[in-house]
Amino acid sequence: MSSFSVTEPSKRSKWFAGTLVILYALITMIPLAWIMLTGFKSPADAISYPPKVIFEPTLEGYVNLFTQRTRQTEDFLANNPPENWRDEIVRQYDMVIVGPSKFGERFLNSVIIGFGSTFLSIFLGTLAAYAFSRFKIPLADDLLFFILSTRMMPPIAVAIPIFLMYRQLGLSDTHLGMILLYTAVNISLAVWLLKGFIDEIPREYEEAALIDGYTRFQAFYKVVLPQAATGIASTAIFCLIFAWNEYAFAVLLTSGTAQTAPPFIPTIIGVGGLDWPAVAAGATIFLLPVMIFTILLRKNLLRGITFGAVRK
Amino acid sequence: MAEVTLKNLSKSFGTDVGVADISMSIPDGAFVVLLGPTGAGKTTTLRLISGLEKEDTGEIWISGRNVARETPAQRDVAMVFQQYSLYPHLTVRDNLAFPLRSPILKTPEGDIARKVSEVAEVLQISHKLDNKATALSGGEMQRVSIGRALVRDPAIYLMDEPLSSLDAKLRTDLRVELKRIQASLGATLLYVTHDQIEAMTMATHVGVLNEGGLVQFGTPREIYENPNSLYVASRLGLPRINVLPAGIFGGAPSGTAQIGMRPEHIAQGDGLEAEVQRVEHLGDQNRLHLILQGHALTTIADPSVDYEPGAHIKIAPRNPLCFDADGNRIR
Numbered sequence A: 001m002s003s004f005s006v007t008e009p010s011k012r013s014k015w016f017a018g019t020l021v022i023l024y025a026l027i028t029m030i031p032l033a034w035i036m037l038t039g040f041k042s043p044a045d046a047i048s049y050p051p052k053v054i055f056e057p058t059l060e061g062y063v064n065l066f067t068q069r070t071r072q073t074e075d076f077l078a079n080n081p082p083e084n085w086r087d088e089i090v091r092q093y094d095m096v097i098v099g100p101s102k103f104g105e106r107f108l109n110s111v112i113i114g115f116g117s118t119f120l121s122i123f124l125g126t127l128a129a130y131a132f133s134r135f136k137i138p139l140a141d142d143l144l145f146f147i148l149s150t151r152m153m154p155p156i157a158v159a160i161p162i163f164l165m166y167r168q169l170g171l172s173d174t175h176l177g178m179i180l181l182y183t184a185v186n187i188s189l190a191v192w193l194l195k196g197f198i199d200e201i202p203r204e205y206e207e208a209a210l211i212d213g214y215t216r217f218q219a220f221y222k223v224v225l226p227q228a229a230t231g232i233a234s235t236a237i238f239c240l241i242f243a244w245n246e247y248a249f250a251v252l253l254t255s256g257t258a259q260t261a262p263p264f265i266p267t268i269i270g271v272g273g274l275d276w277p278a279v280a281a282g283a284t285i286f287l288l289p290v291m292i293f294t295i296l297l298r299k300n301l302l303r304g305i306t307f308g309a310v311r312k
Numbered sequence B: 001m002a003e004v005t006l007k008n009l010s011k012s013f014g015t016d017v018g019v020a021d022i023s024m025s026i027p028d029g030a031f032v033v034l035l036g037p038t039g040a041g042k043t044t045t046l047r048l049i050s051g052l053e054k055e056d057t058g059e060i061w062i063s064g065r066n067v068a069r070e071t072p073a074q075r076d077v078a079m080v081f082q083q084y085s086l087y088p089h090l091t092v093r094d095n096l097a098f099p100l101r102s103p104i105l106k107t108p109e110g111d112i113a114r115k116v117s118e119v120a121e122v123l124q125i126s127h128k129l130d131n132k133a134t135a136l137s138g139g140e141m142q143r144v145s146i147g148r149a150l151v152r153d154p155a156i157y158l159m160d161e162p163l164s165s166l167d168a169k170l171r172t173d174l175r176v177e178l179k180r181i182q183a184s185l186g187a188t189l190l191y192v193t194h195d196q197i198e199a200m201t202m203a204t205h206v207g208v209l210n211e212g213g214l215v216q217f218g219t220p221r222e223i224y225e226n227p228n229s230l231y232v233a234s235r236l237g238l239p240r241i242n243v244l245p246a247g248i249f250g251g252a253p254s255g256t257a258q259i260g261m262r263p264e265h266i267a268q269g270d271g272l273e274a275e276v277q278r279v280e281h282l283g284d285q286n287r288l289h290l291i292l293q294g295h296a297l298t299t300i301a302d303p304s305v306d307y308e309p310g311a312h313i314k315i316a317p318r319n320p321l322c323f324d325a326d327g328n329r330i331r
């Protein structure tokens, strides 16, 4: 016997929804899967036509990604037998490994700048959102609109002024410069999202804490912060994704010390022919941190993304 | 425990009057009940005392200190909110311990554990101590929020309809328990309720509010037997006091426009003839709904006597209360 329920969807609509979600996931995952596969192909397999789905996997792409290589004479190769599996892979092309590539450094830059700016955006955004949500601030609505309006033009429209400004201030190609820049872009989103989440938290909790003997700041971090955790987590993911993937500013403002992975990965293509497996390997590794971060916070994200609408 | 005094306290919200010129002295160890219809300013009064709301004019004195410049934490008050507000991310145990762990009290963990289990026992929530605060029924939440006040030993407890969502049995249990705690600790309480039995059984003093103003303050007996206006008379008493034009029975002092008779102040056997409309059998008494010259009346009667709807009985007032045209008492 099945009974009719208003809140519980029927079996058929659950099936329908499930099928749609799986279809959508498949479609969006095909390019990702393709990149990941290409990372394990040989250069020949990578560009073969028709494209190969079944192939013999190799770590060539990854070796090429992390190393710098040079071509050597037959004499040299004959007198220096390969020392490890990495050497063996590059010997197929009469090359030897001369040192690590810049990818590791660039990847580390991405981590520092991405997570650094995310932390700063969330830290400042939470404090600002709390103030907007709880205190009577003169012109609060106008200020909020102003904060949002910084997001209305495409960031790249201000690229030239920022480029000139950064050169004057010595912030070009520095970690601090990039962290500040990404924070400036992200903070409007952070303030707005977090204000929504904090608005949802009834004031009575803080009032109760005030009466229970806590100061306002203690009430904020003991009562408001834990309850805003879902909102903070989902906002953090949005901020990280932007900072992590940002390309245009990174190309313009960084070249060496502070260069992030996105502008670096395409430069691999230029070194020694069209090395698609190495590019694909770089893209795959580049995807991992955001993926892990999102998976770690996914519980929060799922609840947070409903913007508290169903929270009790 | 301490004395709390309000002096000419006023608070408006824009054009809405929250509290208008309230003066009241809550003696040390008193159990003061605030009565009043919705919107009368009961919650606002509690919030002003706790410091959550800033008064427009007037003064609040707690244990001899003018607390105008003190934060809620410094005022040393405990409050049970009308909408129970448990910390949803904490367990019941941590909710109860929260005030004790505050930087002001800094209670040792051993004392906290003892106090929490003591209070949980009283409120019959010991078996739920490890539940998340959100995994409770409404009544359980309400008890936890009472508990969060009771773990403390503040200058005054402020309670805003703390028993409103409990079932009848629990309500009676907790009523007795609260009264016992108050008497044994000598605690001072300011307590808001709409429940007449709570008001009559627990209060040492009752304050009746109307549209932000305090219209009468006295012992429950004074308020019940000697109300100074028709408004106060109708706040207490169940069934409500019967109101009739002064002329019907005659004999009222001059200036009387209306007389008020409590249901138990109607004598049967003599006087004017009324028709029985409906009889309610409550077990220990019968409630009779009568019509007297077109006016509806309620009275109580001996449960052993059978009254038939449509029957006629004779009634007369016993010590009626007399009120003038504005509803003020004439003595």
Ligand SMILES: Nc1ncnc2c1ncn2[C@@H]1O[C@H](COP(=O)(O)OP(=O)(O)OP(=O)(O)O)[C@@H](O)[C@H]1O
Binding pocket: B013, B016, B017, B018, B019, B036, B037, B038, B039, B040, B041, B042, B043, B044, B045, B082
């Ligand atoms: N924050 C506020 N903003 C605006 N008006 C308010 C606010 N708080 C209370 N008021 C107004 O003050 C008056 C008194 O409200 P209060 O909450 O004290 O009533 P109450 O006696 O507690 O009523 P109830 O029995 O319904 O709880 C009401 O008219 C209400 O609209």
Ligand SMILES: [Mg+2]
Binding pocket: B042, B043, B044, B082, B160
């Ligand atoms: Mg109220």
